[in-house]
Amino acid sequence: MIAEKMKNMVANSSAIRAMFEEGNRLAKIYGAENVFDFSLGNPNVPAPEAVKKAIFELLEEEDPVALHGYTNSNCGYGDVREAVAVSLNERFGTHFEGKNIVMTVGAAGGLNVILKSLINPGDEVIAFAPYFGEYRSYTNNYDGVLVEISPNTEDFQPKLDEFEQKITPKTKVVIVNTPNNPTGVVYSEETIKKLAAVMEGKQKEFGTDIFLISDEPYRELVYDGVQVPYLTKYYANTIVGYSYSKSLSLPGERIGYLVIPDEVTDSEEVLAAANVATRILGFVNAPTLQQKIVAKCMNEKTDISYYDRNREALYQGLRDCGFSCIKPQGAFYLFVKSPVADEKEFCAAAKKYNLLIVPGSSFACPGYVRLAYCVSYETIINSLPKFRELAKEYF
Numbered sequence: 541m542i543a544e545k546m547k548n549m550v551a552n553s554s555a556i557r558a559m560f561e562e563g564n565r566l567a568k569i570y571g572a573e574n575v576f577d578f579s580l581g582n583p584n585v586p587a588p589e590a591v592k593k594a595i596f597e598l599l600e601e602e603d604p605v606a607l608h609g610y611t612n613s614n615c616g617y618g619d620v621r622e623a624v625a626v627s628l629n630e631r632f633g634t635h636f637e638g639k640n641i642v643m644t645v646g647a648a649g650g651l652n653v654i655l656k657s658l659i660n661p662g663d664e665v666i667a668f669a670p671y672f673g674e675y676r677s678y679t680n681n682y683d684g685v686l687v688e689i690s691p692n693t694e695d696f697q698p699k700l701d702e703f704e705q706k707i708t709p710k711t712k713v714v715i716v717n718t719p720n721n722p723t724g725v726v727y728s729e730e731t732i733k734k735l736a737a738v739m740e741g742k743q744k745e746f747g748t749d750i751f752l753i754s755d756e757p758y759r760e761l762v763y764d765g766v767q768v769p770y771l772t773k774y775y776a777n778t779i780v781g782y783s784y785s786k787s788l789s790l791p792g793e794r795i796g797y798l799v800i801p802d803e804v805t806d807s808e809e810v811l812a813a814a815n816v817a818t819r820i821l822g823f824v825n826a827p828t829l830q831q832k833i834v835a836k837c838m839n840e841k842t843d844i845s846y847y848d849r850n851r852e853a854l855y856q857g858l859r860d861c862g863f864s865c866i867k868p869q870g871a872f873y874l875f876v877k878s879p880v881a882d883e884k885e886f887c888a889a890a891k892k893y894n895l896l897i898v899p900g901s902s903f904a905c906p907g908y909v910r911l912a913y914c915v916s917y918e919t920i921i922n923s924l925p926k927f928r929e930l931a932k933e934y935f
């Protein structure tokens with residue numbers, strides 16, 4: 541009875557979510573402290589105190605009718621959009637105005653708004669494996685075709701030769717995600733410059749516009765002083781999708797934004813389309829209280845030292861067991877090479893020790909597994925003896 545398109549979606553419904561349910565089931569049997577659930581990217585660092593303060597202040601000070609009402613523009617409150625633009629300009633030396641910002645229902649909402657705005661049926665959207673699996677669903681929502689670039693398992697920087705070959709006159713969008721889910725890799729400035737040059741060349745060759753979407757919910761989650769290039773500076777047709785889900789630990793509040801710079805081809809038209817897409821996708825506008833909260837917390841950050849301690853402990857602990865993985869530079873994921881070719885088999889073996897990890901095939905990169913280390917430090921430390929037992933099955 542349900543739509544044909546949804547049948548596939550339901551059948552392939554997220555393996556990560558299924559793992560999360562499994563975690564709850566195991567916790568009931570063995571006790572939560574004996575289940576080591578590395579499956580979900582749900583931050584476990586609380587939102588900064590400033591968020592709570594902002595909520596109380598807003599509820600006390602603002603006119604409740606305006607605060608909880610629809611926004612005049614579907615793109616969000618004017619003052620909030622202005623505050624986002626000012627903050628970006630201060631931090632990255634850009635020249636955005638409030639009009640370039642569209643407040644969104646998280647990064648997921650933003651990606652859907654921009655893909656709805658840009659994609660005609662049959663248009664191609666390129667993503668570099670390993671990538672956030674939802675890109676496939678979002679592209680499919682608008683009858684686009686996802687074109688995959690195979691993973692470079694040396695250092696997980698994108699394979700630019702293959703990229704160049706796979707761009708066609710139908711390529712409309714290229715999505716990059718750095719810091720990356722699931723690898724934690726940050727694309728270097730050199731990579732970005734080369735990627736931009738390839739795209740410039742192909743736009744000229746085909747006489748088309750190819751939009752670069754920078755999906756960056758993990759921008760602030762970086763370690764060891766690593767710099768994350770701001771992509772609008774390297775390629776004119778760049779649109780940025782941001783989210784406060786991870787940077788302020790507000791994933792359930794569904795708040796983020798898109799940046800559509802003036803340099804983007806037909807930017808006014810794209811902005812108008814994003815405005816309408818926000819409305820007709822049923823979002824109407826990003827949550828109004830959350831817009832006001834993030835405007836007050838523009839310079840707040842999550843406690844990155846918490847994730848850093850987990851990163852060091854898990855990375856070192858797994859390597860000591862004999863597993864191999866590259867050290868993440870950002871986000872809160874570790875991408876570990878499966879000791880057997882079929883990583884789903886490895887995930888099943890891990891489950892025997894109550895270790896819940898996600899197969900790399902969910903990110904178009906079989907042979908690897910993802911561990912989300914946005915868990916308590918105790919979970920990491922207590923899981924290591926289990927990983928040691930698991931390792932003995934292989935090494």
Ligand SMILES: Cc1ncc(COP(=O)(O)O)c(C=O)c1O
Nearest residue numbers: 581646647648672717721783785
């Ligand atoms: C790469 C990537 N993009 C987008 C999202 C969606 O995030 P949001 O909660 O902002 O919708 C996630 C969530 O984990 C993600 O990892």
